[in-house]
Amino acid sequence: MFLKPRDVPQELQKLRSLDMRMRLLPEDKRYYLNLEKGFDGEVAFDAKLVELKPECLILADLLLEQNFSLFQIDTLVLFKKNIHLFEIKNFEGDFDIKADHWSLLSGEEIKNPLLQLKRSESLFRQLLHRHLKISIPIHPHLVFVNPHFTLYNATPDMPILFASQIDRFIKKLNGNSSKITQNNIQIGNQLASRHRTDSPFSRLLDYNYAQLKKGIVCAWCASWMIAGERKMLCNKCGNIEDNETAIMRHVEEFKALFPEQKITTNTIRDWCGDIVSSKKVQRVLAKNFNRVNHGKVSYYID
Numbered sequence: 001m002f003l004k005p006r007d008v009p010q011e012l013q014k015l016r017s018l019d020m021r022m023r024l025l026p027e028d029k030r031y032y033l034n035l036e037k038g039f040d041g042e043v044a045f046d047a048k049l050v051e052l053k054p055e056c057l058i059l060a061d062l063l064l065e066q067n068f069s070l071f072q073i074d075t076l077v078l079f080k081k082n083i084h085l086f087e088i089k090n091f092e093g094d095f096d097i098k099a100d101h102w103s104l105l106s107g108e109e110i111k112n113p114l115l116q117l118k119r120s121e122s123l124f125r126q127l128l129h130r131h132l133k134i135s136i137p138i139h140p141h142l143v144f145v146n147p148h149f150t151l152y153n154a155t156p157d158m159p160i161l162f163a164s165q166i167d168r169f170i171k172k173l174n175g176n177s178s179k180i181t182q183n184n185i186q187i188g189n190q191l192a193s194r195h196r197t198d199s200p201f202s203r204l205l206d207y208n209y210a211q212l213k214k215g216i217v218c219a220w221c222a223s224w225m226i227a228g229e230r231k232m233l234c235n236k237c238g239n240i241e242d243n244e245t246a247i248m249r250h251v252e253e254f255k256a257l258f259p260e261q262k263i264t265t266n267t268i269r270d271w272c273g274d275i276v277s278s279k280k281v282q283r284v285l286a287k288n289f290n291r292v293n294h295g296k297v298s299y300y301i302d
């Protein structure tokens with residue numbers, strides 16, 4: 001059971017919006033596509049974990065702090081008597097390990113993911129000891145979910161799971177029994193409540209309101225939608241969405257991209273590409289937010 005499900009990270013959400021509405025710089029685009037790929041890998045691994053039979057609690061995408069150090073955990077699985085910690089990579093291509101150095105076969109060096117895993121495990125263990133006052137075995141795993149990935153010079157003692165081994169790994173775990181206790185749930189909840197949403201790892205992106213293309217973007221296929229009387233329609237995939245849901249999606253998007261800006265009828269109508277009337281926008285805002293002031297100077301807050 002997912003105690004903390006995997007949401008689309010805020011940064012990825014923002015990059016998706018910007019990529020749709022402006023031309024990203026080549027390095028930003030590459031960064032964005034990497035995030036997207038990493039997220040795909042994590043989601044693919046989530047789908048494998050659903051096959052787990054022993055009772056367990058799954059926490060996805062945690063950003064935790066221990067001793068003024070922030071660390072990220074892609075996935076935690078809590079069983080009754082132990083915890084599995086997963087660092088997930090969706091690498092593709094041929095890689096090589098020489099001593100502690102990881103690189104592409106082309107020679108380009110990359111950060112050693114085993115060191116990253118070790119650091120997370122150590123900080124996580126300290127956090128469990130000091131703050132939750134528990135000591136429970138932790139099993140760390142570096143998971144490569146992509147079947148088109150090869151790692152030369154990997155050895156069996158490394159805590160690595162390759163794509164070809166994941167099914168067998170799940171099967172092995174399914175051979176154990178586990179009954180989740182109230183205590184396990186408490187630990188899970190405490191960990192989830194320690195999750196921080198203000199990631200300092202986010203890349204600073206340069207954009208302004210004027211340069212972004214305005215309009216309603218389809219939630220299914222990321223194409224531009226057109227407005228009907230009560231619904232928005234996507235000509236590309238056939239998705240139909242009621243006005244309120246579409247407008248609210250775009251209010252959230254606007255807030256994420258421009259957290260300092262006030263939410264007004266005019267800004268949101270403009271952000272939606274002027275394809276919905278002021279009256280409709282106003283009705284949706286009035287229904288979902290609290291209005292401050294009246295007339296031309298009014299704006300909306302949560």
Ligand SMILES: [Zn+2]
Nearest residue numbers: 218221234237
């Ligand atoms: Zn669509």
